[in-house]
Amino acid sequence: MHRSSKLSTLSVKEVSYKKLCEKKNILTVNGKFPGPTLKVHKGETIIVDVYNKGQHNITLHWHGVKQPRNPWTDGPEYITQCPIKPGGQFSQKVIFSKEEGTLWWHAHSDWSRATVHGPIIVYPARGTLYPYPKPYEEFPIVLGEWWKEDIMKVMADFVESGGQPVNSSAYIINGQPGELYPCSKNGDIRSLATKDHPCAVPPEVGERLVSTVSVNTRPCPPGRTCDGPNGTRLAASMNNISFVAPSIDVLEAYYYRLSGVFGEGFPGRPPLVFNYTGDVLPLELQVPRRGTEARLVRYGANIEMVLQGTNLVSGIDHPMHLHGYTFFAVGWGLGNFDEERDPQDYNLVDPQQRNTIIVPRNGWAAIRFKADNPEAPDVGNGDGVHCGKWEWTDGAPKMRPIMSQEVVETPYNKLCSNKTILTVNGQFPGPTIYVTQGDTIVIDVINRARENITIHWHGVKQPRYPWSDGPEYITQCPIQPGSMFNQRIVLSDEIGTMWWHAHSEWSRATVHGALIVLPKRKNDYPFPVPDAEIPIILGEWWKSDIRAVVSEFLENGGDPNVSDAFLINGQPGDLYPCSRQDTFKLTVDYGKRYLIRMVNAVMNNIMFVRISNHNITVVGSDGAYTKQLTSDYIAISPGQTIDFLLETNQNPSHYYMAARVYNVAGTFDNTTITAIIEYSGNYTPPPSPSLPTLPDINDTRASADFTGQLRSLASRDHPIDVPLNASTILFFTLSINLRPCVNNSCAGPLGERLLASINNITFQQPRTAILEAYYERIRGVYGDNFPSDPPLTFNYTADFVPVDLWRPENGTEVRLLEYNSTVELVFQGTNTVAGIDHPMHLHGHSFYVVGWGFGNFDKDRDPPNYNLVDPPLRNTIAVPRSGWTAIRFRANNPGNNINARN
Structure with a gap:
């Protein structure tokens, strides 16, 4: 697997040099002429931050590096990339493949390479040797030229005159002309063509x-x-x-x-x-x-x-x-x-x-x-x-160019008060990223905030490239304040709507946005082609600083403070104070078809959504197409996405889109948020649109029934690959637990601290990324003893569960799966402390939801009722309160893939 093994910094700046008895300023890298030697091993990938502190545009080319499927940072100005302007910075990914030996790097803007250049030494792949006797020492020698005149003036005169450029004043070896100059005293090459180093010259040409x-x-x-x-x-x-x-x-x-x-x-x-x-x-x-x-x-x-x-x-x-x-x-x-x-x-x-x-x-x-x-x-x-x-x-797959996501603190006004929130590029919600199925994109994530940050690409499998998946201290270390991390996002078969979000504590409350994966051929949808597409993100807003909310929650051990409002595309709607003017409005034309791409970025709640007087048709969910499902409402779990068609076939007017929380313990709803669907044209709208009738706040059946109706297409053009048998069967209990506090001083039940567990193990966050520890064989970071079954069998969904079952263990444990094995994983909700819905997300894989039900899972009775014909393909589910959900998938994406409880 390719790893970004090194991060180098090359700073282009002017430095005074003296040669041939005269001084002048030249453009250098890191103040050196020739520039620094870059040393890598065959097959490695390096990230080079290029800072332009000169007075002219600059690019750097990695001469002889093939950059397989990554031409965006190859260097030629206005050919593969735009130049780096004075004062600018560009992060360049340099991918080595079969190269071995000596290459070089140099500027690729006008004649600036006369002084901006240096060697690249590509050593044999780690663990391999030279195909010749090992040398005692190695010396890079760079031949160059020196002009007494300013090289930019030499170039300008050459271009202006149209004649020959002025000859250089001297040739140089490693920056020196040699003692024959004033003030300077101080035929047949062949490939190896061996078994170990074959020569793959094309014998025939097309x-x-x-x-x-x-x-x-x-x-x-x-x-x-x-x-x-x-x-x-x-x-x-x-x-x-x-x-x-x-x-x-x-x-x-x-x-x-x-x-x-x-x-x-x-x-x-x-x-x-x-x-x-x-x-x-x-x-x-x-x-x-x-x-x-x-x-x-x-x-x-x-x-x-x-x-x-x-x-x-x-x-x-x-x-x-x-x-x-x-x-x-x-x-x-x-x-x-x-x-x-x-x-x-x-x-x-x-x-x-x-x-x-x-x-x-x-x-x-x-x-x-x-x-x-x-x-x-x-x-x-x-x-x-x-x-x-x-x-x-x-005709070959493409890689999208580098984009930048700058995490910054930005002032926002909502609910009659001001506060500063963490955003990406100053936007809340963050920018929507559009890609094509099968693309690879590269994003520079720049952290200008005061806390660590990571970004997760929710639902993207990242085949064989988990290193930039996002979970803090799981697949990567966090991006520290003032730092930048170059993230490669590898799309495969995902299609439709997904999303990206921060994966450090609760920073995802404001750091999130939609990720839209378009079909390879324009409008190649398995449903009627929409006239327009609109992303809609459900979110939350706290008047308090979200960091203070999290700190208080962690310190007191109770439930976190509830948010002050839920949001539709960043706005709570006109039912909330100081919010009428900014209510999200969607203007539509009569007789059109709109594809709504909905993301639930709410932290922990299932949401009901409905549009007055309109039915919707669900066509996709979690980056996969579904059979068309017509409904008058939606139930969408935290972290899930749903694509649905809206037919604008009602009398031109204003119609509310309304959403409210599903809360099994709730009795009174004060959470309804609104957006407005406005038909275009000449008419007099009502003073206020009428609110649609949403399912009751505690309507468990409405939540479960909607989700249970979703089905995969399972067609010839969109086949499914659900495992009909499972070689590995896992049974995981999902619980809310308690741990005693000194003097019963915590805010949870009985004065204790609330915890979450899977199979009675509460996850202990390490300080070294688990994936790095696995790859580098670092001991003591994690164990590999995560159990396949809970340590104790009991009546998981009983109304009263003995207190002695409420105490979990701490641990950083993983479960090893055999590559390409077929896995069945049953999530069983429990009523320890409190029975709730459990949103679950599997990183690195999508999975088929083959079954679900209320009560305790019965391994003999329930599997015969599994749907193995057209189960929905998901990456996020909500395990129902006092119930269970069974999923199946093939473990075919190596790496450190986690079950995340949203």
Whole structure:
């Protein structure tokens, strides 16, 4: 598995250096020239925070690193990413795969790489050795150049004049020209091609691309003086196209389907065949056309690329680098490439594997590679001018670009009072994230708050990548104040509505938002296509600081203070004081169909929801489609999501959407919150909409019946994979317990402290992440003795449970499951202390709800009644008060996946 094993910081800044008897300021990284050496092991992933403290835009390229499926941080300015502006910061993920040996990193903005560069040493994978005698010591040597003039001025004069750039004043070895300069005293390479280091050169190719590499001229702009031949401007080209840098990233434009940024017409052959290396060539061949063109190639295709130098204007050597790949240099020669004769002399046995080659003056070079790294690698020449977009692998999975979530404290006014709350990007609820099924997104989470924070991607399975799932000290350590963590979110088969939220204490009360997973093909829904989609988030509001609420709750051991209001999209509605103006309003058109994507971000309560005079049709839940279910209300548990269609088929008017808590012990409701559905058009609305009739606050049957009616599609296009048999059967009791306090000083029953337990074990939070401890084999962090069954069998749902059954043990225990085993897990609610509904969420998996009921689960009587035909696929459930729920899943996602009680 890939791990983000290191976090490095590269700070680009100007530093004074003295060489050749003169001082000048140069751009450096961390004040060093050459820059620092990055050392990694084969197959590792590193995160590099790049800070631009210079005066110009900057990007960094990881020269020779393929970045498999992660081109977004490859470096080329306005090709794979936007530049880092002065004063800005960008977190770059660098993914190493098969590279081994010496590579390098360098700036990729204008000529700033003249001083901004350094080596990358890729050691053999951990636990492996060199394929040659181990050296006593290793020394990186970097060859470079030095200009006495400011390099930015050299570049500006070069671009302005259109002629040749000023020659450097000296070449240097590890930053020094050597004692021959003033004030400075102080042929045949082959791959190993062995069994341990095979040479996978493509023996056959699906496409041969031929491109001329030329120096050209273009007319000087009116009113300007240019220093090129005959007063022209020099330009570089491939296949007679001189690349025009766009103002929007080409890769971003490709992903978001932005038209007009680039074309797909880069030719696979030169537009005109001529004697490329002739001594005298016609002047009309010297003028290229300008364009931003890409070449699409089939994903997985074997490609041969022949780079042909020309003598247009002047014949020179052309250093060429292919981003995102290494390639095999199968042939080279002087003169013009002969497609019949030259390929017969290719070296297909042990050609050298490279990422950069020199196309010789008056000659050609041929390379081969497999197009297996999707997105937008490009061919660039060594002087930093990109001559043309070459190769674009199409038809493979995409990875979304990096986004930022900045956790900050923000002032908000609600219920007639002000307070500061924790938000993401200043928004409450937080921003909605839209992705496509199967995407991978990378998010920089920046913690500018005063407390630790983590972010969990609720319902995302994160296949084989649990490291950024979010639970504090379970799968990761928290992000400390002032710190940043780069989180990769790997989507697989999830579809529909999910959500993200903080996973540190109760910070999720305000740090949360919707995560919408769209189908791969637009509007490819198994239900009527909606005219619009609206996310709606149910939440809570405390007038008190939520940190104080949690602190008091933990200190006194009783129930936490109830919230002052529930919310719909951040607003309590016009039944609450100081709230009429800000009530959430949804404007709709008559005769339309709306997809409402609802998230219950309430901390611990099931919510009933209903819209006046309208029925709804449920079509999905918890990131999975369901059979269509028509109802006049919804019961949605904490952490759950429900997608439903709303048909606007009533008389144009204003209609309340109302919600209230389900509370089995409640008798009087003062929790109803409202939003307003407003039909567009000319009409006179009533002074106040009428409230819909919601189920009673303690209507257990209404809550259970709604949930029990949900079914999977179980169709040919949307099959299910419910395990028909279980190789592992687990039985977990869910209880509220008590623990004595000194002098009965706590606020729970009998002056004791309230606790929650599973199988009579109350979870003890470790100070080292359990997943890290497992991976690094750190002892003493957790045990692996979590029981399959409760330690004592009793009448779990009896009205009176003996007090001696109320005392749990403390523990940090896990249950090990065999990979790919089929698991049945029965959650049994108990009436110890108090019987309540238990919201349960399984990280890393979705599961099928195969059965539920009231009373005690009977292992002989209940399983024959399981639904194994079309059970709903969920990631969160509410185990009913005095009842049980049975789920089944396949343990096919390695990592540390937890049952979380919301």
